[in-house]
Amino acid sequence: DVTDNSLTPFHFLRFMLTKCFDKWYVWVKFSKQLENAAAHHDHYLKQKFFECFRKNVVQIKLKKEQIRISHKNKEPEPEHEICFVQKEKPLYHFEPVPKIKKTRQIYRKRPLKKSRTSSKFVHLVKQYTEELNMEKKRALEVHKKKFSKWIRSRKGKDVLRKEHKRLQQFLLSPHQIDESIDLMLTSTANIAFAMIDATLSGSGHLSEEFMQHVPCQNNINASNIYQILEKMYGIILEEDTKVLVKLAFAGRENVWNRQTVWEAFVSSYRCNGNQGTPWKIYVHPSDDMLVVHHILDKKKIYQHKINDRNLKKIAHDNILSVQEVNLMKRLMEENVDKVMKKLKTCAALTIQRHFLSKRKGYELKSLTEVT
Numbered sequence: 001d002v003t004d005n006s007l008t009p010f011h012f013l014r015f016m017l018t019k020c021f022d023k024w025y026v027w028v029k030f031s032k033q034l035e036n037a038a039a040h041h042d043h044y045l046k047q048k049f050f051e052c053f054r055k056n057v058v059q060i061k062l063k064k065e066q067i068r069i070s071h072k073n074k075e076p077e078p079e080h081e082i083c084f085v086q087k088e089k090p091l092y093h094f095e096p097v098p099k100i101k102k103t104r105q106i107y108r109k110r111p112l113k114k115s116r117t118s119s120k121f122v123h124l125v126k127q128y129t130e131e132l133n134m135e136k137k138r139a140l141e142v143h144k145k146k147f148s149k150w151i152r153s154r155k156g157k158d159v160l161r162k163e164h165k166r167l168q169q170f171l172l173s174p175h176q177i178d179e180s181i182d183l184m185l186t187s188t189a190n191i192a193f194a195m196i197d198a199t200l201s202g203s204g205h206l207s208e209e210f211m212q213h214v215p216c217q218n219n220i221n222a223s224n225i226y227q228i229l230e231k232m233y234g235i236i237l238e239e240d241t242k243v244l245v246k247l248a249f250a251g252r253e254n255v256w257n258r259q260t261v262w263e264a265f266v267s268s269y270r271c272n273g274n275q276g277t278p279w280k281i282y283v284h285p286s287d288d289m290l291v292v293h294h295i296l297d298k299k300k301i302y303q304h305k306i307n308d309r310n311l312k313k314i315a316h317d318n319i320l321s322v323q324e325v326n327l328m329k330r331l332m333e334e335n336v337d338k339v340m341k342k343l344k345t346c347a348a349l350t351i352q353r354h355f356l357s358k359r360k361g362y363e364l365k366s367l368t369e370v371t
Contacts, residue, residue: 182283226242279293
């Protein structure tokens with residue numbers, strides 16, 4: 001008994017060791033039983049797997065023989081009714097292929113796969129731009145009809161009066177212009193990018209779309225801007241605007257990058273005119289006079305020739321351009337989700353074809369069906 005007072009420490013220690021040994025022996029015995037059961041189960045699974053494998057091989061051989069007999073008994077079709085049918089592939093491929101041959105085939109097919117996937121993505125982007133341009137044209141035509149009615153209403157007249165008053169204070173009272181605004185009106189970068197913005201809006205595009213094609217590099221020059229406008233939008237700038245763009249980039253190629261180009265657009269919207277408006281305000285570099293220039297019609301109104309009639313027309317065009325820009329931005333945001341879904345489905349299908357092209361039983365949908 002452990003509770004006995006006559007028990008020595010040695011007897012107590014021996015008693016505890018025997019108890020621990022009994023528990024350890026029971027645990028070892030239980031683990032050996034588990035190992036034996038796992039080994040029996042593994043042997044049973046291997047037997048089942050080999051039985052299923054032999055059955056599948058027999059079924060494939062029978063199917064091959066049936067196909068061969070059916071092809072032999074089939075009569076040849078006439079020449080005018082011959083159609084090319086893809087040969088059916090077996091369910092599984094058991095012939096061992098050496099690893100060196102596989103790697104060579106993969107390296108040969110890799111550039112072809114890259115070009116094929118890239119061409120699909122390019123086709124989707126082109127389709128998206130075409131659809132967006134068509135939607136823009138329809139929406140702008142409808143908006144112009146609605147705008148002609150809205151501007152005659154009471155609300156439209158109030159907005160027109162406020163814009164007319166703002167232009168009158170800015171143009172006909174030059175003594176109120178700050179030095180910072182005067183610097184913006186005289187800077188060649190602001191003038192050049194204001195003219196680019198007007199030409200883009202005239203062709204139905206935004207500066208945000210233009211910025212998507214600007215490269216992410218530090219040394220951007222004037223030739224990059226010309227190439228983007230000509231290749232992507234088919235716009236060829238006039239000689240005056242080309243000279244201004246060259247002057248803006250001259251000696252500052254290391255400074256210009258994607259962020260500075262966007263900052264130049266934003267600074268031109270503050271003083272040189274709203275985004276999308278054809279009327280741009282700047283100080284002419286050669287005459288040193290304030291000019292209101294219609295970029296599309298090539299009409300220049302100097303400060304001493306500005307009157308109320310001109311101001312009303314400029315205010316009318318500014319309000320229309322602001323509403324058109326907001327409409328185009330909304331259309332772009334709505335269509336971005338559609339394009340992202342198309343691109344995701346295209347990527348998923350390319351991955352699916354890559355892994356399941358050699359198996360039969362997977363009917364892969366074409367890209368046109370998904371989109």
